[in-house]
Amino acid sequence: MATRRDERTQESRRLLVAAAAELFAEQGYRRTSFIDIAERAGISRGSIPWHFGNKLGLLEAVLDDRLRAVLDGFDRPSDDPFDRVMGFVRLPVARLFITLLAEAVEADSPIREHYARLHAALRDGLGRHIPEGALPPGVGAEAFTVLLVGAVIGVHAQWRVAPEAVDLEAVGGALRALLLGASALRDGDQP
Template sequence: MSSQGRRRIDEISEESRRRILDAAEELFAERGFDRTSFVDISERSGISRGSIPWHFKNKEGLVMAVVERTIDRVMPPERYQSVPAFAEVFDDSTALVRGDNSALLFMILAEAISGTRGVHAQYQEFLARRRDGLELLLRARRPENADPETASKQERAFAAALNGALLGIHLQAHIDPDSFELDEALQSVAALFDKNLADIWSTPPASAG
């Protein structure tokens, strides 16, 4: 096959993937995970039902692809190559919570907590990747004289705390948006994280018990 023919096939495949994701994002937001079938997605997207598992393997893989695409719209990986301040990370996160279908992230979280089929494991993997990304930001700032083992433990804990703060604030914003100012809450927590960032490499991790 010529290179031009291969490029055309790749373009068609990418277009099919996009249309499936668009349809799935709409339907998951409208109906939830369990009440959305491949048949529904096929009818909404105009793509054959058999093409959906070819692109995403199963519905769990599809739903996490929808979530990651939603996040990548406002928080693309290349955005953080310059190691921004955490205030910038929180600014991007504000754009996420105000975007279209942003509640989808929490709908899937609820289904993951309830143990819905394979969503629980998929969401675990999703959260782990988000923490890994924050750890990379921290590692890029790590002082040269820091002990690698201690620093790694502290970075892991700090990343989990930051990820949890973002999810918690955004969950409140969806459930009770009039009770506080989202921007002010995020800026306050971001300033706190930036202010105490240096301490994570000088303070030993807390021990249990």
């Protein structure tokens, strides 16, 4: 049975993860300090190393927490896998992933390895939902999920920079048409 202290500890941890996720999305990992996170969470900055060891441990907790939520969304029943993918673009967590990407691509980035694991988990999560026989001949599921994650990242970045120039409904329709068109060609139908 959880004690009141256990509950406060879990609540402090949850508040720190939420504050760090918001700040990492707004400012990036390197520009966010323990002070920023503690102020946003309303918790002593000494709590951060106590809960997470260091800033990288906090980042790992943020990515694990946010990724779990995204993957749970992928696993919910949906009539349309295209809607599931395009729905990800609208999630606030997508901004976090895009902001961190800018830092993760640097060779000496302390978050590079964590981000590589994040991409692998996203590819795996999407790959579980590719219908059997949905891909055209010569297109493997691994290559397709790399392409799909890349497309979603690119669409999200363009939408964040110029939302008035990116019609997410049209992009989702284009993705659906391209994949269904490729499936029809595989089955011998004419486009």
